Amino acid sequence: MTEDRSTGSAFSRRAFLKGASAAAVTGAAATAATHARGPVELETFAPGTHAIALQVNGKEQKLAVESRTTLLDALRDRLDLTGAKKGCDRGACGGCTVIVDGVTVNSCLMLAIDAIGKPITTVEGLAQGGVDHPLVQNFAHCDAMQCGFCTPGMVMSSLQCLNQNQQPDRQTIQRAIAGNICRCGTYGRVCEAVERTAAGRGDQALRAPAHGGSK
Amino acid sequence: MKEFTYVLPRSLPEAEAAAKKPGATLKAAGIDLVDRMKERQFQPTEVVNLLLLQPDLGGITADADGSMRIGALATLAQIAASKDFAAEGYAALREAAGEAATPQVRNRATAAGNVLQQARCWYLRSSELHCLHGKDGPSCLAQVGDNRYHSVLGYHDCVRVHPSNLAPALLALDCEYTTQLAGKQQRRRVADLFPLEPKAQLEEHTLLPGEIVIAFHVKAQPKSARSAYRESREKLSFDWATTAAAARVVMDGGVIQEASLVLAAVAPVPLPRPDAAKLLIGQKPSDELFHRVALRAFADARPLSHNAYKVQVGQAIVREVLHATTR
Numbered sequence: 001m002t003e004d005r006s007t008g009s010a011f012s013r014r015a016f017l018k019g020a021s022a023a024a025v026t027g028a029a030a031t032a033a034t035h036a037r038g039p040v041e042l043e044t045f046a047p048g049t050h051a052i053a054l055q056v057n058g059k060e061q062k063l064a065v066e067s068r069t070t071l072l073d074a075l076r077d078r079l080d081l082t083g084a085k086k087g088c089d090r091g092a093c094g095g096c097t098v099i100v101d102g103v104t105v106n107s108c109l110m111l112a113i114d115a116i117g118k119p120i121t122t123v124e125g126l127a128q129g130g131v132d133h134p135l136v137q138n139f140a141h142c143d144a145m146q147c148g149f150c151t152p153g154m155v156m157s158s159l160q161c162l163n164q165n166q167q168p169d170r171q172t173i174q175r176a177i178a179g180n181i182c183r184c185g186t187y188g189r190v191c192e193a194v195e196r197t198a199a200g201r202g203d204q205a206l207r208a209p210a211h212g213g214s215k
Numbered sequence: 216m217k218e219f220t221y222v223l224p225r226s227l228p229e230a231e232a233a234a235k236k237p238g239a240t241l242k243a244a245g246i247d248l249v250d251r252m253k254e255r256q257f258q259p260t261e262v263v264n265l266l267l268l269q270p271d272l273g274g275i276t277a278d279a280d281g282s283m284r285i286g287a288l289a290t291l292a293q294i295a296a297s298k299d300f301a302a303e304g305y306a307a308l309r310e311a312a313g314e315a316a317t318p319q320v321r322n323r324a325t326a327a328g329n330v331l332q333q334a335r336c337w338y339l340r341s342s343e344l345h346c347l348h349g350k351d352g353p354s355c356l357a358q359v360g361d362n363r364y365h366s367v368l369g370y371h372d373c374v375r376v377h378p379s380n381l382a383p384a385l386l387a388l389d390c391e392y393t394t395q396l397a398g399k400q401q402r403r404r405v406a407d408l409f410p411l412e413p414k415a416q417l418e419e420h421t422l423l424p425g426e427i428v429i430a431f432h433v434k435a436q437p438k439s440a441r442s443a444y445r446e447s448r449e450k451l452s453f454d455w456a457t458t459a460a461a462a463r464v465v466m467d468g469g470v471i472q473e474a475s476l477v478l479a480a481v482a483p484v485p486l487p488r489p490d491a492a493k494l495l496i497g498q499k500p501s502d503e504l505f506h507r508v509a510l511r512a513f514a515d516a517r518p519l520s521h522n523a524y525k526v527q528v529g530q531a532i533v534r535e536v537l538h539a540t541t542r
Binding site: 042043044045046047048066067068070089090091094097103104105106109110111113114157160174175176178179181 | 216217218219220221222223224225229232233244245246249250252253262264266292316317318319320322323452453
């Protein structure tokens with residue numbers, strides 16, 4: 001299913017090619033497209049908006065971005081996925097953490113164009129058909145939040161921790177969430193939520209992430 | 216962030232051609248670059264993305280001579296987790312990469328980007344302030360300002376510190392790097408990547424405009440080699456080093472045969488201390504010996520008004536890294 005959020009600019013031929021071959025944009029299809037235009041012409045995104053496609057939570061989303069648009073701004077302002085938070089906007093707080101191509105990243109430091117063709121999972125992807133991922137259930141069960149601003153990023157780092165290690169010890173969890181700052185100091189309860197999830201508590205029907213989970 | 220043209224080369228020659236344009240800058244993950252562009256401290260008109268050159272610049276692979284090749288685009292997370300660096304001789308690389316920043320940053324930050332990132336001096340990094348270092352200001356503001364995280368060694372007119380974790384580890388293992396410029400590749404020692412006199416108004420590295428780092432090369436380490444990286448921080452995690460040291464030691468029969476020691480976060484460049492390392496040769500490891508080495512490593516320290524602590528803490532880190540390579 002494809003949703004089109006590209007506004008304000010006509011679909012260019014390149015953008016169409018990008019959309020059509022987004023899953024393999026760094027692969028053969030895109031290379032062939034580049035060569036078809038001749039070896040001299042470099043692929044460029046000039047100032048102004050460009051229509052691109054991103055693979056977000058298992059769906060292809062078309063949207064308009066500028067070369068300077070970060071993945072975080074694209075998700076929040078273009079796709080209305082406001083789970084990822086803009087705290088510091090400098091990679092120093094972890095509020096913007098999402099999973100791209102199987103690893104957690106600061107989406108505020110990643111250009112949206114750099115995410116073309118890569119599976120992206122945001123915290124919104126952890127609810128399917130109105131049922132929350134057990135990790136999310138356990139965040140609620142353990143009351144692992146106060147103000148909640150860091151929580152979406154904290155959940156994504158916790159999810160990645162579980163993707164890499166099914167039975168993480170406390171130290172492993174602490175290292176995994178070291179890039180997420182919580183000013184309310186909920187770290188202990190976050191660790192409990194991860195441990196509870198690892199122990200199989202919560203509705204395990206959704207235990208395995210459907211998309212972009214492990215690499 | 217100011218608008219720019221984003222250029223996506225698919226080959227090294229294309230990247231080289233694009234990098235030659237005035238106002239163009241090379242970008243890997245952009246961890247440092249995007250940060251500086253958001254601060255409007257650096258405003259390139261063209262940004263040349265190297266991320267699509269993974270086949271040429273990515274990965275960690277073995278070369279025919281047994282040395283390991285760390286592609287310029289290999290991430291810190293890849294280096295930290297690499298089975299190729301599991302042996303004790305390579306531990307400094309694993310530890311330096313694995314202790315940097317956060318999981319999110321390590322997942323994207325590249326080897327070359329970590330080594331070539333700009334100094335983190337808060338005067339340099341502010342677009343509001345005009346210091347001596349490439350910003351046409353009258354003086355180094357840190358020398359008379361808040362210099363708690365600045366240099367105590369090897370500085371001239373600018374007291375920034377080199378921020379890379381990986382660089383001291385690469386130097387301790389006497390690694391090499393390959394660059395490409397005008398279609399020609401050149402392989403040199405990593406020591407050549409940093410200026411001998413790290414002054415203000417100079418690039419923080421010795422690369423020529425448009426010169427692209429392709430890879431770092433790590434010599435095959437003998438089984439008897441051990442290396443380590445240790446750093447001091449104000450926080451247990453997610454913090455810049457206040458001092459750091461990387462060391463490599465080869466022992467035989469309980470006696471140190473070879474030794475190298477490199478300090479970081481205390482000078483404008485990662486700083487090899489060969490005179491201090493020489494004290495180790497022919498000796499048996501002991502805390503008394505390491506104490507003398509640590510004193511020698513900081514013998515010519517000239518602390519600033521707010522960072523005298525770095526000398527004592529740095530000496531402790533030297534002792535710790537030497538214990539780690541010999542215990």
